[in-house]
Amino acid sequence: MNIIDTMTDPQLFAEQFDSECWDNWRVLLKAFYALPLEESDFPVYEQLTQRKNAPVQPFKELFLIIGRRGGKSQNAALIAVYEAFFNNYTNTLSAGEMATVMVIAADRKQARSVFRYIKGLVDSCPMLKQMVVRENTESLELSNRSVIEITTASHRKTRGYTCSCVIADELAFWMTAAESANPDKEIINALRPSLATLGGKLIALSSPYARKGVLWEAYRNYFGKDESKRVLVAQAPTQLMNPTLDPEVIEQAYQEDESAAKAEYGAQFRTDVESYISYEAVEAVTITDRRELAPARVNYYIAFVDAAGGSGQDSMTCAVAHKDNQTGALVLDAVRAEKPPFSPQNVVESFCTLFKQYNVRSVVGDRWGGDFVQEQFRDRGIAYEPSEKTKSEIYTELLPLINSGRVELLDIKQIRKELTGLERRTSRNGKDSIDHAPSAHDDLINSVAGAIVNAVDYDRPCKAVRFG
Known part of the structure; x- marks a missing residue:
């Protein structure tokens, strides 16, 4: 037949x-x-x-x-x-x-x-x-x-x-x-x-x-x-x-x-959908075998948090970065990512312990969870400042920093995967937006981008950045 x-x-x-x-x-x-x-x-x-x-x-x-x-x-x-x-x-x-x-x-x-x-x-x-x-x-x-x-x-x-x-x-x-x-x-x-x-x-x-x-x-x-x-x-x-x-x-x-x-x-x-960044550009600013940098007193550290509830599909992440005083390089020092299921309170406790090691007393984060998330950090001695810029605006600012070689990324597979998986979309009114591809995630790169872009202005009051 x-x-x-x-x-x-x-x-x-x-x-x-x-x-x-x-x-x-x-x-x-x-x-x-x-x-x-x-x-x-x-x-x-x-x-x-x-x-x-x-x-x-x-x-x-x-x-x-x-x-x-x-x-x-x-x-x-x-x-x-x-x-x-x-x-x-x-x-x-x-x-x-x-x-x-x-x-x-x-x-x-x-x-x-x-x-x-x-x-x-x-x-x-x-x-x-x-x-x-x-x-x-x-x-x-x-x-x-x-x-x-x-x-x-x-x-x-x-x-x-x-x-x-x-x-x-x-x-x-x-x-x-x-x-x-x-x-x-x-x-x-x-x-x-x-x-x-x-x-x-x-x-x-x-x-x-x-x-x-x-x-x-x-x-x-x-x-x-x-x-x-x-x-x-x-x-x-x-x-x-x-x-x-x-x-x-x-x-x-x-x-x-x-x-x-x-x-x-x-x-x-x-x-209207194109790649955000090339794999070669990301590899060029990734420091081989560097997983984390120890705190140094000469540096002023910036932290960013991408919050999550613990029961869905999103991870809760954070990143710490600084601007090198001599070279002006924007250096990623440490990241954390907790996959669901998890207890938000326990993750906040873990993140705050990391921040205090880098003498970070104030972080920028997204508006997910509202006052609940902010209170969890404040109760542990870390001020939580809701962000102002959108995710697309942050990614737009991050791109020229990477392409010009000013960034030093940690050699972590998930960072490369999420960063190269971002896509640029053009709306009918001609405005670009940058986001992850369908079925993909950008939880960790959210925090990495927020920390690095904020580190550009480390010598001025930290400019709030909003992901949403």
């Missing part, structure tokens, strides 16, 4: 995929598997791929740049089920080897989204259900020596598998090389050899985001390129792939934030 047969067979998935709203998906799957295209399919094929010629052989990789709620996950689940259940790799596998259909995302929670669709398809078909010999919340082992499982997005942990298919979910939101120890490119490069033995398929799906990373490179290199016989890239707005979605939902999204809606529902890469 080919994949279109599985979609239309009443004993399989006709009930899930038989409506007209899946017509464009059927054309795309025909093209990916090099099944014959009917004359009426060509306008859709050209619209989705910007290609003119019908495929002559199945592709190895499919990049689906489709708007939200466009049916990406359901169709990726269909491909996963088809590759696992309808192909027998027994003659190719070595003793003890399994053909793995790997579902991978930025985190396991995201990967479970596609896996739930896979399990739903299997559970709806008694014939397929009989092939499942073992299952849990993250895997299905089949009687034909295939297994479908969720895997952590790591270029190390994905090695050693023999894969018949890899589903890379929401690829645009994986971290890139500058931001992570597990960048998207290294993960995908680590997965490709695992597909070689069985001639497996890579299915990458995502609504687009910034013009960077593996998804953007695939779009730039292969979209609309008939000469590419290995990689097929499709791009389509939500309504083209899912005409049943209420258009008012999309209309409201455009009214609230047009730039975001163009990416989320229009499937257009954002032109």
